[in-house]
Amino acid sequence: MGEAVFTVELNKWPEEQTVKTHNRWHPDIPIVQWFKPGDEFRVECYDWTGGQIKNDDSANDIRDVDLTKVHYLSGPFGVEGAEPGDLLVVDINDVGALPQSAWGFTGIFARENGGGFLTEHFPAAGKACWDFHGIYTTSRHVPGVRFPGIIHPGLIGTLPDRALLEKANAREAALLSTDPERVPPLLAPPHADTALMGAMSGAAADKAAREAWRTVPPREHGGNCDIKNLSRGSRVYFPVYVKGGGLSMGDIHWSQGDGEITFCGAIEMAGFLDIGVDLIKDGVSKYGITNPVFRPSPVEPHFTEYLVFEGISVDEHTGEQHYLDAHIAYRRACLNAVEYLKKFGYTGEQAYVILGTAPVEGRISGIVDIPNACCTVAIPTAIFDFDIRPQAAGPQRQVGGVQIALAN
Amino acid sequence: MGEAVFTVELNKWPEEQTVKTHNRWHPDIPIVQWFKPGDEFRVECYDWTGGQIKNDDSANDIRDVDLTKVHYLSGPFGVEGAEPGDLLVVDINDVGALPQSAWGFTGIFARENGGGFLTEHFPAAGKACWDFHGIYTTSRHVPGVRFPGIIHPGLIGTLPDRALLEKANAREAALLSTDPERVPPLLAPPHADTALMGAMSGAAADKAAREAWRTVPPREHGGNCDIKNLSRGSRVYFPVYVKGGGLSMGDIHWSQGDGEITFCGAIEMAGFLDIGVDLIKDGVSKYGITNPVFRPSPVEPHFTEYLVFEGISVDEHTGEQHYLDAHIAYRRACLNAVEYLKKFGYTGEQAYVILGTAPVEGRISGIVDIPNACCTVAIPTAIFDFDIRPQAAGPQRQVGGVQIALAN
Amino acid sequence: MGEAVFTVELNKWPEEQTVKTHNRWHPDIPIVQWFKPGDEFRVECYDWTGGQIKNDDSANDIRDVDLTKVHYLSGPFGVEGAEPGDLLVVDINDVGALPQSAWGFTGIFARENGGGFLTEHFPAAGKACWDFHGIYTTSRHVPGVRFPGIIHPGLIGTLPDRALLEKANAREAALLSTDPERVPPLLAPPHADTALMGAMSGAAADKAAREAWRTVPPREHGGNCDIKNLSRGSRVYFPVYVKGGGLSMGDIHWSQGDGEITFCGAIEMAGFLDIGVDLIKDGVSKYGITNPVFRPSPVEPHFTEYLVFEGISVDEHTGEQHYLDAHIAYRRACLNAVEYLKKFGYTGEQAYVILGTAPVEGRISGIVDIPNACCTVAIPTAIFDFDIRPQAAGPQRQVGGVQIALAN
């Protein structure tokens, strides 16, 4: 399966560990190790907070996460012969937990700290911890659910070149300037203080840190796509921007629903990836590539039965009609699912966490029927240990007695 | 399978046929036939244009569709005992083509006539005609693809009550007033001239027509959701607003990709539905329902291999950064897929039509990673009669020689 | 979808209808219609008994079926250019019920009339009738189950040539001679009296009828394979033995479990097939073909959850150990499933019928672990309207009150 070429020391903060991680994207971050096309290797990764979150019943740690100090990435790795314009073929042959850290957590981020998709409804910090049972997980904070993982890296991508770096910095700065004081913020601008630049040091590192991308959003190079289907067994094709490609990865999720709606919405964990690399020379122009393309895995969890909730682009607070707004439509679909699940005794926060973590499918079902976008969220019914399908007698079970961990 | 209770005369315009259809939603449209819970029946439906489109090689008919005269609905049907606050359980036991009309069409709507999802890229009217081969379809206008249908009604819903009617009219009027002259328009406001109000007539019909909903968007009652997964074998739970429910349906699609992106983007056809009805008394409050909920079918076409394209919320024209805009992210994902398919010799319009018609999955993959939404569109590779997966040698086949039908 | 080229008159016995059917296989049965490679056409078929079975609550008709007068086949159809050694590519584009006959039946054959797989346990004739609800079926004789159809022709094949005819006749005669009086019989030898030889007549027909194959077993040409996965959307490759191929078909099943264990074990019906034909010249030697090969359909019903029963090759009556006998192992697996289902209130006959009709999977799981073959039968749990999975409290529902139809 390939040797582990990047290891993490879970008993140290990422800032202190021997092998240098990076938590920014920049063209100049040096390649840590080179491979040949066809090579395979194992990469260990911190959880996205670098160990800030504990397996306990308080959400204070979620409340206090410093978002400038997250996404400690493993890499960048170089592939010999990779040049700008090529496609880097990346086999995610396996992803798993580290034996010494076989648990995960889900955070609802507080509105003041960035919030999540439903932050207006759930503004306070919350946390659920998950135990792994082989392919399944359960949470003491969320009764009645047990589901197989769709393990994947939330974050994986190649290094941008300078042109892409500057283009994105410019467009993001323009957006930020429209409402720089917004809470939650519009985006995360460069922030040098807490930047880890891998093996860079000194003035060069300082200079690069001031312009380096924060890792929050996905961009043309991949990055924090949070696509649950980049799972164990998938193959991804990344555009190459710099010599060697510079592939980095991290933010491993044991499971996630489409959208990762609570922001720290997946089941977050430290873990490993088994990676294979190859090249398609000049693949960007051969295939007209702008963003990464991928092929999902034949061992994704599969389900036949779903319960599907629809949402349309009408604001739930004001009743205002929006024009083909898929963001609002998906939010309404999720809120509809939350209301449904509450009828079985779940708290809203528990329902929110279920949608964020379980392998739910979020779809843009209709996007042309003016003025309403129609989005749907599909929940596999088999994740519940009781029957959640509508029936004449109404809900037959009330879970309850526990709640997710809350901040003080 | 139940007797046909609503038949269409394909050799007549809908306006002229014996059984009265309706092309608006209004609480006062009379129930055409009553059923008991547990009953099953067959319903025939016009194609959404009521026969305006011909199986030929010109898109002039698509260009000229009068959007005030579409969605000729079959119904409304009543269920005994259904009262406001109940859930109407609707089994879509089967959907199919009518023997005398075993073909379908896909239209790219001209920008001047409403356009579609990619109308800035494909502003001209276009048309592709599809032949059915049992469960499969092919088009003389789109070489190299053959796929199984995911047959479904684009439009199905219950009658709104007056409160819902007025609420939606108010919110839509408010949106329209923000840019009433926009091309394409923000929405389709009430329009009495061409309204068909079912069995209503005279002054009552005229009055109702002036306030009746146009059928273009989905709303809380269902309506034009264009969800491909409301397919043969699915079960839908609709809120009941008026006594009897008033279930109507139409706009049958032989297949559609998520989003129905060319607007007339499915494979449109006349057809039939085999419907079963039942009730969950007081289901709206028992389950906290706002919009319809459904369970998909065990015979949806299934695929293992997909090629998935990502998109982020950066405008392709201006490079402008948008805040978690899933509409733009999905558009970028679709455009990325179009560019890819063009490398195999497809015209942009053909690629657009493939995405609109084939059973592609459109997902909101990440919706919290500020400022970029990440949407994906997944194309099943098996719909092509050649290998579309990326490979070192580049695309190995160039389709071509034909194009979709264009308007003069 | 192609024009109907072979129609059946359900109000006449097959022997009396205008278009001549055949119920034997023989090289000299004349082609009824010729097609070109690439052609598509529709074929109507009788149910396998040619209308002997009624939709009622008596199994006397099942008890009295004359097995020499069954499998009224539609065809043979010729494909221009097909020569011995070619592969005939047959697309089963669709299969369905005839509108005028939208129901089906399942028979348990009496031991004296051939019996079924569990005939020692269920020696008496029985019948269940099934109603179709779009893609689903239910039976008033088997409560608590509802499942989607996996519609397919039980019987489809090409005409044998004389060498194959004689080879199979010889090997079957040899087997029959080992126990010619066995009840149930070892096989069905040629029987001229009730033979229908299509368009043949006179002395040639009489002579051919005396040597023509009975249609009961599958053979190298295909024939009565009763493979549920030759379903709508599948593609089959048949060896060609005679000029034109001579493709015939019939015995349509609305659904069937692997093994078709009650003998008349599928849901039998009259129906239609939409067929497409093509050729692979010299395909038999190119691909080393002895028996037909096929590719299943992407719209087969799919399930995630199954309950699977194991069986080993120990005789249930005597306790005798058999050597890697997959027949006995599968029988034991089926009997284990029957006993399980009886705990929910089903009669043995009802359980037997469920296994014969529902889309259950019968597998040869282990065939080398001397002396026990291990076979499994997997029942999709979703076909029941209650939970059949084992639980601590034991079975929570007792169906009952009805039984399958029995013979006097």
Place this chain on the structure above:
Amino acid sequence: MGEAVFTVELNKWPEEQTVKTHNRWHPDIPIVQWFKPGDEFRVECYDWTGGQIKNDDSANDIRDVDLTKVHYLSGPFGVEGAEPGDLLVVDINDVGALPQSAWGFTGIFARENGGGFLTEHFPAAGKACWDFHGIYTTSRHVPGVRFPGIIHPGLIGTLPDRALLEKANAREAALLSTDPERVPPLLAPPHADTALMGAMSGAAADKAAREAWRTVPPREHGGNCDIKNLSRGSRVYFPVYVKGGGLSMGDIHWSQGDGEITFCGAIEMAGFLDIGVDLIKDGVSKYGITNPVFRPSPVEPHFTEYLVFEGISVDEHTGEQHYLDAHIAYRRACLNAVEYLKKFGYTGEQAYVILGTAPVEGRISGIVDIPNACCTVAIPTAIFDFDIRPQAAGPQRQVGGVQIALAN
């Protein structure tokens, strides 16, 4: 995931390791560790030969395997409260390779040493070694294939009680006596010399060894079922015969096709299982259980496209007709697949190994159509890195240049 309660020392022969294994089944083998219902734990296992096979290019080790010294089992484990007549609920939460032994092998057993399913065709010993790449495997001995694992224990079961022990011994002795000198043998009778009886010792162990079951066949308690679908994520219900149940397991397979046809036909390896246990009191009578029952996993590899080969019960050597013999029919189906694959340049042995190892489905498709059973073997087309589907031009690729390892 539970602590490892049974560890193996791969650098020692099983006979020499600290924790005692057993390679026989007997009621008196002492429980090695007790658990409570609801507990979870990890179990390590030897490969079935206990380390006799090397990762090299010679099959001499396969040729020389001593079949009396195999199936070194981990256990037996007891569950508190388990009594005869209960069902032991076993969650196979995970199965995987051991980090220090991440490879596997497939053996074709020589006819003189027991042979395999096609031993008359492939009488010589052979071996293929497999490398694991995350969820995928490839073999330097079998070019052109790469497939995801369906990892499972070949062998898992509860301890028999004395009555079952004696019943099976009697029936097996009776069969053996019909042809005691047969090559390959009819079965594996008790054999004390090489018996490992776990923690038993002295005279009691000697006595028990003389009557203890060999582990080759599956029996009512489970045992060597070699069911590929007892995979990671499945749940199995075992009958309990002795106090505590006495659950043992071993013979881990990285992948296997239905039937495990080369005898050592799976990809054999050492590995671990994550096990959870629970009880259904009195479950045997509540559910009418004779053999284990199980529910498969939602993360089994899934495929849409298969190429399916049929076989009928006519002996390939003599042309003799057999009566509904599923063993022969499946053999013919497998041989048909072998001939097909040889057209792409595979040796017969390579094709045999592919059928034994890849996740192929072996089905009893028709078992009542006298005199021919019809069995099918379905090969997922996606396991090949080229297109194996029939096409007009014939096979387009010839693999070759390598072969499986052979014995001198």
